[in-house]
Amino acid sequence: MxxxxxxxxxxxxxxxxxxxxxxxxxxxxxxxxxxxxxxxxxxxxxxxxxxxxxxxxxxxxxxxxxxxxxxxxxxxxxxxxxxxxxxxxxxxxxxxxxxxxxxxxxxxxxxxxxxxxxxxxxxxxxxxxxxxxxxxxxxxxxxxxxxxxxxxxxxxxGCLPEAGAICVAFAAKEAECYGTPVPDYAAGACQAYLNYQAYAYGTACGTAYDEWYACLTELPCLEFQMRAGCDAQQDQIALACGGA
Known part of the structure; x- marks a missing residue:
């Protein structure tokens, strides 16, 4: 072939x-x-x-x-x-x-x-x-x-979905906290990842991931890098996504 x-x-x-x-x-x-x-x-x-x-x-x-x-x-x-x-x-x-x-x-x-x-x-x-x-x-x-x-x-x-506000903010937060530009595809790839969670595990799971990412973007950089400070949102992922 x-x-x-x-x-x-x-x-x-x-x-x-x-x-x-x-x-x-x-x-x-x-x-x-x-x-x-x-x-x-x-x-x-x-x-x-x-x-x-x-x-x-x-x-x-x-x-x-x-x-x-x-x-x-x-x-x-x-x-x-x-x-x-x-x-x-x-x-x-x-x-x-x-x-x-x-x-x-x-x-x-x-x-x-x-x-x-x-x-x-x-x-x-x-x-x-x-x-x-x-x-x-x-x-x-x-x-x-x-x-x-x-x-x-x-x-x-090379196609990726159009990024929503959460992924645009998340990509910007990574650039801010890690001090390096993110790739052009970062926000779109982030959106594809979130879309996959909703597709694979259901709407409630997708919403839980959205809320976690949104919470992370509001953290100070040190907490953002450690992924600390959004425990309630992580707990909701565990509940909504069946342990995924």
């Missing part, structure tokens, strides 16, 4: 690593994906993660996502015309390049639709539209072209 086909598979099996420069630990990278199992290799790609005390931990609750051989997901998998077009183009390309996967066609279509829902929830509709454009482009591409749809994939891979 050529590089562009591998790239499209990588999208389906993981949301990708979120470079959350403003995560609770401050400057570390965390993965916002729920992962998935590659049915062609049996390997697992990506893990979900969350943090309630400044350390990154594996989630103990939340939606389960498995491979196209037995897809399970508690999120919205409602299909739309856009999903049909994008996923059918992707699967047509995949099967054209890997004919042996044809028995899995229906499972790949369903898994693609589910993954689109997850992408929209975490990254937003603008980013989802970019991924859809990449999939549609693949539908008219040749397997032998290693640079097929490279521009479309680059645009999609």
């Amino acid at each position: 050529e590089s562009s086909a591998y790239r499209s598979l990588a999208f389906l099996f993981s949301l990708g690593s979120l470079p959350v420069a403003c995560n609770p630990k401050g400057g570390a990278t965390t993965d916002g994906g729920t992962g998935g199992t590659d049915p062609t290799t049996g390997t697992t790609d990506g893990t979900g993660s969350s943090a309630t005390d400044g350390a990154t931990t594996e989630p103990t609750t939340g939606p389960t996502t498995t491979d196209p051989g037995g897809t399970t997901d508690t999120g919205d998998t409602t299909d739309t015309g856009s999903a049909d077009e994008a996923c059918q183009a992707y699967v047509a390309y995949l099967l054209r390049c890997e004919p042996g996967l044809e028995p899995m066609m229906d499972a790949y279509l369903a898994y693609c639709s589910m993954t689109r829902s997850r992408t929209e929830a975490v990254y937003g509709p603008a980013c989802l539209a970019l991924y859809d454009a990449a999939f549609v482009c693949l539908g008219t591409s040749e397997c032998e072209d290693p640079s097929a749809c490279e521009a479309e994939w680059d645009a999609a891979d």
